[in-house]
Amino acid sequence: MSTYFYERNLKANQKIKEMQKQLPDCCNDFLLGIENSSSALSRLGYCYDMQTFFTYLSNEISKFEGKKVKDFTYQDINRVTDVDLEHYLSYLNSFQGKDGRMYANSEKTKARKFACIRAMFKFFFKKNKIDSNVTEKVNPPKLHEKEIIRLEVDEVANLLDSVESGNKLTKQQLCFHEHTKTRDMAILTLFLGTGIRISELVGLDIGDIDISQNAFTITRKGGNRVILYFGEEVKQALIDYMKERTTNEFVEKDEKALFLSMRNKRINVRTVELLVKKYSKLVTPLKHITPHKLRSTYGTNLYKETGDIYVVADVLGHKDVNTTKKYYAAITDDIRKNAATKVKLR
Numbered sequence: 001m002s003t004y005f006y007e008r009n010l011k012a013n014q015k016i017k018e019m020q021k022q023l024p025d026c027c028n029d030f031l032l033g034i035e036n037s038s039s040a041l042s043r044l045g046y047c048y049d050m051q052t053f054f055t056y057l058s059n060e061i062s063k064f065e066g067k068k069v070k071d072f073t074y075q076d077i078n079r080v081t082d083v084d085l086e087h088y089l090s091y092l093n094s095f096q097g098k099d100g101r102m103y104a105n106s107e108k109t110k111a112r113k114f115a116c117i118r119a120m121f122k123f124f125f126k127k128n129k130i131d132s133n134v135t136e137k138v139n140p141p142k143l144h145e146k147e148i149i150r151l152e153v154d155e156v157a158n159l160l161d162s163v164e165s166g167n168k169l170t171k172q173q174l175c176f177h178e179h180t181k182t183r184d185m186a187i188l189t190l191f192l193g194t195g196i197r198i199s200e201l202v203g204l205d206i207g208d209i210d211i212s213q214n215a216f217t218i219t220r221k222g223g224n225r226v227i228l229y230f231g232e233e234v235k236q237a238l239i240d241y242m243k244e245r246t247t248n249e250f251v252e253k254d255e256k257a258l259f260l261s262m263r264n265k266r267i268n269v270r271t272v273e274l275l276v277k278k279y280s281k282l283v284t285p286l287k288h289i290t291p292h293k294l295r296s297t298y299g300t301n302l303y304k305e306t307g308d309i310y311v312v313a314d315v316l317g318h319k320d321v322n323t324t325k326k327y328y329a330a331i332t333d334d335i336r337k338n339a340a341t342k343v344k345l346r
Contacts, residue, residue: 003205003256003257004202004203004205004257004266005203005219005223008040008041008203009039009040009041012040012041012043012044013040015044015047016031016040016043016044016047019044019047019048019051020047022051022069022070023047023050023051023054023069023070024054024069024070024071024072024073025073026072026073026074026077026124026129027047027050027054027120029127029129030046030050030119030120030123030124031043031046031047033123033127034046034119034123039221039222039223045112045116046116046119046120049112049113049116049117050116050117050120051069052092052113053088053113053116053117054069054072055069056088056091057072057076057080057084058072060087060091061084061087063079064076064079074124074129074130077121077124077129077130078130078131080134081134082134082135082137082138085114085117085134085135085138086138088114088117089110089114089138089141092105092109092110092113092114093105093110107141107142107143107144108143110141111140111141111143114135114138114140114141115140117135118135118140121133121134121135122135145326148296148300149287149288149289149293149296150293150296150297150300151192151280151284151287151289151293151294151297155283155284156192156297158283158284159188159192159279159280159282159283159284160185160188160189160192162279162282162283163181163184163185163188163279164181164185166178166181167282168282169278169282173278176262179262180262180275182240182241182244183241183244183245183259183260184275184279185237185240185241186237186238186240186241186259187201187259187272187275188276188279188294189233189234189237189238190230190234190237190238191276191291191294191295191298192294192297192298193230193231193233193234193298194228194230194234194298194315195294195295195298195299195302195315195316196218196228196295197221197291197292197295197317198269198272198273198291198292199269200218200219200220201259201272201291202259202266202267202268202269202272203218203219204216204218204257204258204259205256205257205258206242206245206256206257206258207256208258209238209242209258211235211238211239211242213229214229214230214231214232214234214235215227215228215229215230216228216230220317221317226317228315242258245258245260248260248264250264251264252264259272272291273290273291276289276290276291276294277289277290295316299312299316299324302315309321309324309325312324
């Protein structure tokens with residue numbers, strides 16, 4: 001496993017151990033039960049979601065008033081009703097943060113938080129710890145499909161041109177641009193030319209790249225290592241950057257990370273998000289472009305070229321092809337129109 005993912009898992013597991021001290025013992029049973037079928041990051045997310053749920057029960061449900069989160073038992077969970085859960089979903093619409101301000105959860109966040117509670121109740125019921133799984137009586141939050149935002153062909157070209165030229169950047173941005181443009185070009189070209197996730201890009205090590213084979217190894221969700229391939233434009237961008245990286249005298253010899261920050265350490269997710277936002281705002285200010293939108297752009301182009309949803313799913317690393325269809329099946333009409341002109345009758 002990549003050094004980045006190894007260290008990330010260590011930190012996540014350490015944080016889980018810290019949060020377990022604050023959660024009910026029954027939650028720790030649940031975390032142990034799913035340990036071999038989930039990632040450390042997923043379990044850490046569950047910890048936060050369970051903490052939110054039990055805090056809600058303690059503060060908002062009269063029969064649990066005054067009960068500390070740590071003190072909840074299986075007997076208490078048995079007393080939770082489907083109405084309590086429906087109130088919980090309503091509670092998630094808006095909540096008060098530690099700073100006293102009110103915040104709102106998105107549909108996706110509500111659905112994720114409730115999915116955690118459903119999984120927990122299902123586990124407890126399966127283990128005969130509770131009498132019934134009341135989450136089955138509650139309809140999960142409905143997710144409305146959002147418009148898929150991606151870059152058009154001319155916008156992709158303009159984006160890469162803006163990285164090369166630095167055109168429209170502020171004076172302050174231009175001061176850093178000369179030091180980072182080769183790296184930034186490699187990052188954006190890799191996103192647009194392979195469709196990898198931001199975590200996969202940040203986790204790349206020098207040893208993961210094989211320029212001679214136009215290939216590189218990435219760590220997918222769940223820790224699987226797979227080989228992907230890239231075209232000549234990506235290859236040239238990587239060659240230019242790796243040459244510059246190799247001649248950087250300030251980079252420590254034992255630094256394995258491929259993409260480095262200005263401090264010559266592994267670049268982080270936030271920095272990559274900001275550089276994508278910086279350049280994309282120059283060419284398409286009305287679109288909110290993120291690294292995931294660049295991934296969608298690649299998926300769209302690949303689907304248009306191949307017309308094979310299974311190829312797109314495999315390259316993007318989707319375990320379920322329905323996930324791929326959800327995002328790219330809307331392009332099918334273009335393929336159908338094009339197919340109609342291919343068959344000649346006379």
